[in-house]
Structures are given as structure tokens and as C-alpha cells.
Amino acid sequence: MFAFRLIGASLAICAIAAAAEANPPSMPSFWRYAHPGAKMYMGVDLTRIFSSPAGKAIQKEMDRAGFKKVAADQGMGFFPSVDRVLISTTGESVAAAGKGNAAKKQPPVVIAVQGKFDTAALRKDMLEKGAARFAYKSAEIFRRGKTNDMLVALVSSQVMLLGDGPSLKLAIDHHDSADPGATATTLMNRAVELDGLYDLWFASEVSPSDVAEGAAGAAGPAQMFKDTEGFEGGISFKKGLGLDFAFHNKTGESASAMATALNLMAKLGQPDKDKDPEAAEMFDRLKIAANGSDVMVSLAFEEKDVLAAIDKIKSSAGPGSKRSTPTPVTLAKGAPAPQPASEPVVIAPAAKPAPLKIRILNLEEGPREIAFQ
Numbered sequence: 001m002f003a004f005r006l007i008g009a010s011l012a013i014c015a016i017a018a019a020a021e022a023n024p025p026s027m028p029s030f031w032r033y034a035h036p037g038a039k040m041y042m043g044v045d046l047t048r049i050f051s052s053p054a055g056k057a058i059q060k061e062m063d064r065a066g067f068k069k070v071a072a073d074q075g076m077g078f079f080p081s082v083d084r085v086l087i088s089t090t091g092e093s094v095a096a097a098g099k100g101n102a103a104k105k106q107p108p109v110v111i112a113v114q115g116k117f118d119t120a121a122l123r124k125d126m127l128e129k130g131a132a133r134f135a136y137k138s139a140e141i142f143r144r145g146k147t148n149d150m151l152v153a154l155v156s157s158q159v160m161l162l163g164d165g166p167s168l169k170l171a172i173d174h175h176d177s178a179d180p181g182a183t184a185t186t187l188m189n190r191a192v193e194l195d196g197l198y199d200l201w202f203a204s205e206v207s208p209s210d211v212a213e214g215a216a217g218a219a220g221p222a223q224m225f226k227d228t229e230g231f232e233g234g235i236s237f238k239k240g241l242g243l244d245f246a247f248h249n250k251t252g253e254s255a256s257a258m259a260t261a262l263n264l265m266a267k268l269g270q271p272d273k274d275k276d277p278e279a280a281e282m283f284d285r286l287k288i289a290a291n292g293s294d295v296m297v298s299l300a301f302e303e304k305d306v307l308a309a310i311d312k313i314k315s316s317a318g319p320g321s322k323r324s325t326p327t328p329v330t331l332a333k334g335a336p337a338p339q340p341a342s343e344p345v346v347i348a349p350a351a352k353p354a355p356l357k358i359r360i361l362n363l364e365e366g367p368r369e370i371a372f373q
Contacts, residue, residue, distance in 0.1 A: 027191070030086070033161055053243065054240065054307060068346045086112045087109065136168075151168055196233055209226055233297075252290070
């Protein structure tokens with residue numbers, strides 16, 4: 001009897017394992033708003049990042065620097081309400097430009113954002129900033145300016161989309177027809193796997209030499225990627241900071257040559273341990289190796305190292321030196337009090353460090369820089 005139960009349990013376990021293999025984890029529901037022709041994906045889980053020790057320290061510094069106010073001033077007041085982001089693009093225009101094409105237009109892109117949004121407040125803010133509003137199916141689409149390069153679509157209180165007009169319409173159409181429990185492409189299946197492993201990840205079927213505008217076929221570092229057919233990678237904050245990257249090449253020989261070139265570049269770029277021991281240690285942690293037709297790159301830091309680095313950055317970016325207190329003057333008995341000068345004395349304030357800047361691309365009015373004071 002026991003033997004029959006053991007066999008039955010074994011068969012049940014095998015059946016469960018087979019079912020799990022046949023039915024990989026389904027993609028998050030808001031991913032169905034991805035561009036249907038995407039060849040490059042990037043995902044960010046801010047909830048997981050900011051729940052880690054390193055993420056909490058980063059968020060604290062962002063709050064101290066007044067990031068929420070800066071984001072609101074730049075029309076991104078929704079950012080603190082964001083939980084997860086999926087960026088999808090075809091990469092077509094980037095690849096064309098890289099091959100000598102004169103096209104300057106950015107590639108079609110859809111940025112699907114999941115969070116908890118106050119749609120009434122967002123709608124009011126965009127209309128007050130002069131945005132035009134129009135409806136497409138169940139979404140409200142807002143456009144600032146006269147171009148369709150970067151629009152905002154309010155889908156619900158949990159999902160909003162950003163992207164060029166044609167891509168947003170394609171994404172909304174795709175969401176209405178996509179199977180909620182299926183992932184349509186091999187690349188999307190891989191994206192689901194990466195999302196379970198990393199807090200920030202990317203996956204691409206486009207060669208790095210095509211991603212870099214003007215790099216394809218050119219001499220220099222980009223030449224080592226001429227046989228690379230795609231790449232992927234991720235960053236995890238679960239146990240400190242771990243970075244993993246993989247370049248998929250046509251042959252094992254190409255992978256071996258790339259690994260050799262990357263190791264040589266790392267060795268040549270490694271700083272002197274006596275002059276910059278921390279940077280030198282980072283290069284020592286860098287691991288580059290060929291594995292079949294893939295090149296694997298990894299870099300890992302323990303949690304204490306990450307927190308120490310954040311503390312060091314915080315201390316080095318502190319306020320300028322304080323103004324010294326003037327030494328009081330003691331007057332001799334009977335001496336007249338000093339008279340005020342005919343012109344006021346202007347004391348120059350202590351020099352402040354140069355503000356940190358973030359450069360935002362793909363806006364309707366062109367690139368914009370945000371300064372953190």
C-alpha cells in the first residue's frame with residue numbers, strides 16, 4: 001500500500017513539474033500594453049528596489065534632495081506613485097541610423113507604468129499646462145505641443161502609458177486582443193524570467209552595434225559587437241548589488257574574441273591601487289568569461305559595501321564650507337566706537353558645489369536638464 005502511495009505521489013510531482021514546464025509564468029497584466037512589434041524590453045520594479053536596504057538609503061537621499069518637488073515642477077508629479085515600469089521599443093530607427101541612414105527620429109516606444117494614480121489630479125495638471133485631450137477607446141490621451149513624439153495616455157487609476165502617438169494606439173489595440181495568460185514571443189518569455197530574477201533588467205534582439213547610433217560597422221570598441229545578435233542583463237538589490245550581463249553571439253569564436261577584448265579593456269582601464277583603491281577593487285570584482293557563444297559579465301557588491309558607498313557620496317556632496325565667525329574686536333578704554341563705512345561691505349557667500357544634473361531625452365520640446373540643488 002505504501003509503495004502504491006509513493007508511486008502515486010511521484011507521478012503527481014512529475015505531473016506538476018511537467019505542467020510548470022509547459023506553462024511558464026504569465027506576464028504581468030499591464031505588460032499587455034507593450035509595443036506589439038518590440039525587439040527590446042526594459043523593466044524596473046521600484047517597489048522591490050526601494051524595499052531593499054540600499055534602495056531605502058537611495059530613496060532617503062532623493063527625498064532629502066527634494067526630488068518629488070523637482071519631478072512635480074517638470075510635469076512628472078506622478079513619479080512617487082509609480083510601482084513598476086515596462087519600456088518596449090522596436091529599435092528600428094536606432095538601427096537604421098547606425099547603418100548610415102540619415103534618420104534622426106527616435107524609435108517607436110511605449111512606456112507602460114503601473115502604480116496608484118490620482119487620475120483626476122493628473123488630468124487637471126495636464127490640462128492646466130495646456131495639453132490637448134482626446135479619447136481613444138477606453139483611454140484618455142494628452143498631447144502637449146503639436147507633435148505626437150511623446151504623449152500620455154491615462155488607462156486607469158493603476159496604468160498609464162507614455163510614448164509616440166502611433167505606438168500608443170498599437171499598444172492599446174494589442175491589449176484588447178492579447179491573451180491575458182500567454183506570452184507571445186520568445187523574447188517576452190525571457191523578459192518574464194528576467195523580471196523574476198532582477199529588480200531592473202533588459203532584453204534585446206537588437207545588436208549593441210545597432211543600438212549605438214553610427215556605431216555599426218565602424219572601427220573602435222563597437223567593432224567587437226559585429227557578431228552579437230542580442231543581449232540581456234539585470235541588476236538586483238536583494239543582497240547588496242549584483243549586476244549580470246550576457247551578449248549572445250553567432251559563434252563560440254566570436255564570443256571568445258569578445259571576452260578577450262573586454263578583459264583587455266578592463267585591464268588597461270584599471271586605476272592604480274595606491275591612488276584609487278576603491279575603483280581598483282571594483283575592477284577586481286569584474287568577471288568576464290565566454291560560455292559557448294555567449295559572453296557573461298558580472299559584478300557584485302555586498303550590502304555593507306553599497307551602503308558605505310552611498311554614505312561616501314552623501315558626505316562628498318554636502319554643503320559648501322561654512323563662513324568663519326569674525327573675531328570680536330576689543331576696544332581700549334575711552335576709544336571711540338568704529339563708525340560704519342559709507343558703503344556697505346558685501347561678503348561673498350561660500351562657493352556651493354556644482355549641482356547634480358539629470359538629462360531627460362525624448363521630450364516634445366527637446367532634451368531637458370533637471371538640476372538638484
